[in-house]
Amino acid sequence: MRTTTVGELRILLPELDPDDLDTISDPTDDLSDATIENVSWRGGTLDGVTIRGSRLVGVDVSESGWEGGSLFGCEITRADFSGTTLSGISIERCAITGSRFTGIRLTDVRLKDVLFEGCRFDYASFTRVAAAGAVAFVDCLLTDATWSSCRLPNTVLRSCQLARLELDSCQLHGADLRGNGLHDLKTGLGNLHGVTLDEDQLPDLTHLAVQDLHLTVRKR
Incomplete structure (x- = not known):
């Protein structure tokens, strides 16, 4: 069983042998x-598609729609999900590295044992995204993204860029935000x-409190 630890969070990861995998290009x-x-599914419809125990490398899924279905036990590297809409899918036991999710829209997505490392989520929209198990973001870009009504308890964010990340009605109890700038x-x-x-x-938390409470701070 392959695992990794981020902070105090232990994540189960896929353990794939490339020699046991068949080469496929059509969904x-x-x-x-x-x-x-290096397959392009750009602008396609992947509704109900389930991908299990597979390696996706350099795949272009940008501007696509994917409703229902799941990703389970997959390694995803240098994929492009920019502008894609994911709705009602489950992502479990996946390692996703160096991939682009700029402007992606995730709605009612369930995450469990998922590691995002070195990924771009700028201008991404998370709506009712829920963590049912371990989830970590490491060295990810989350600037100008929006998380709305998300339930992501115990999630770990490490060395991420969070400038102008907007949180609205989220539950993050137990989340580990150490090692990130929170000022913006x-x-x-x-x-x-x-x-x-x-x-x-x-100091960043103090700045957020002053803003949230509309405090006026003056010199004596």
């Missing part, structure tokens, strides 16, 4: 045990209830 309703490399977050304090911070982030 079907059920893709299993496949290598899918667009959020009320309620969205940060129960999160873990380090001492160096307290």
Whole structure:
């Protein structure tokens, strides 16, 4: 069993042997045990598609629509999901690295044992995204993104860029936000209830409190 640890979070990851995978280029309703490399599904419709135990490398899924279906036990590298709409899908036990999710729209997506590393989520929209297990973002770009009504308890964010990330009606209790700049977050304090911070982030938290409470700070 392959695992990785981010902070205090242990994540189960896929363990794939490339020699056991078949090369596939066309999407079907059920893709299993496949290598899918440098394939373009740009602008396509992937509704109900399930991909299991597969490697996706350099795949272009940008501007596509994907409703229902799932990703399970997959390694995804250098994929492009820019402008894609994901709705009602499940992503479980996946390692996703160096991929682009600029402007993606995720609605009612379920995450469990998912590691995003070195990915771009700028201008992404997360709506009712829920973590049912371990989820981590490492060295990810989340600037100008929006998280609305998301349930992401115990999620870990490490060394991420969060400038102008907007949080609205989110539950992040137990989330570990250490190692990120929080100064430019667009959020009320309620969205940060129960999160873990380090001492160096307290000035950023003070700044957010002054904004949220509409305080006037004057010199004596």
